[in-house]
Amino acid sequence: MNDTILATSGLTVRFGGLVALSELNVSISKGDVIGLIGPNGSGKTTFFNTISGLVRSSSGSIIFDGSDTTKMKVDQLASRGLARTFQRSRLCLPLSVFDNIALGAQGRLSSTLWGNIVRRSAFHAELRQLVEQIEDLLSNFDDNLARKIFDSTETLGMIDRRRVEICRALLGKPSLLLLDEPSAGMTHDETNQLMDEILAIRPKFGDPTIVIVEHEMGLIERITDHCIVLNYGQKICEGTFREVSADSAVRRAYLGQS
DSSP states (O other): OOOEEEEEEEEEEEEEEEEEEEEEEEEETOOOOOEEEEETTHHHHHHHOOOOOSSSOOOEEEEETTTTTTTTOHHHHHHTEEEESSSSSSOOTSSSHHHHHGGGEEEEEOOOHHHHHHOHHHHHHHHHHHHHHHHHHHHOOOOOTTTTSSSSSGGGGGHHHHHHHHHHHTTTSSEEEEEEEETTOOHHHHHHHHHHHHHHHHGGGGEEEEEEEEHHHHHHHHOOOOOEEEETTTEEEEHHHHHHHTTTHHIIIIIIOO
């Protein structure tokens, strides 16, 4: 049985004369927690954007869960089990917690506008089911947050806003979850708390593979099985955190040591 969930071969992304990713070969196993690290501008977010369909590669291929997804769009990838968060919040703050998370279920709802009008009982049943599902999802993180399901998202603190974004990504029970700097805007303690919560509830969602971009190396060391290090769009090292942190090329590029 093939235990690889994501593989890229010769993945290259160019923006005009800038090569953001260069001949990138990556293989990620199912169920692992992978740290994607490197200095600013090394290509980490471009890698996320490319495999999640936001950016089209210039050459190379992407195989996700056994299928060639190189040219697939965001919605197609989401339906196949790929979900992600962003470094900068993508929440609609004036909307409720429920509304923000429910946006993640938009492609899976069976009700249509016309159906909602003429089949009210079916619409209400589906809505009740979605409310219960989201309440249960929120309670995995914090019972108090679950009680705020219809509150405006702008009333929440940063850790709760991050929880809402994670819940939106988890709603479809993805097999691959991409986390782009989840610590952004949070304290060290909040970051550790959030990651502990994510790892604790993973079994409820089938132990999805997680790839995390993060600058907090203590967190990467603590939670990852394997690390991939990028610099100038190229992979310069991979291995356990202990192995990559001892590599001279990584020290020069990322840690600033000779």
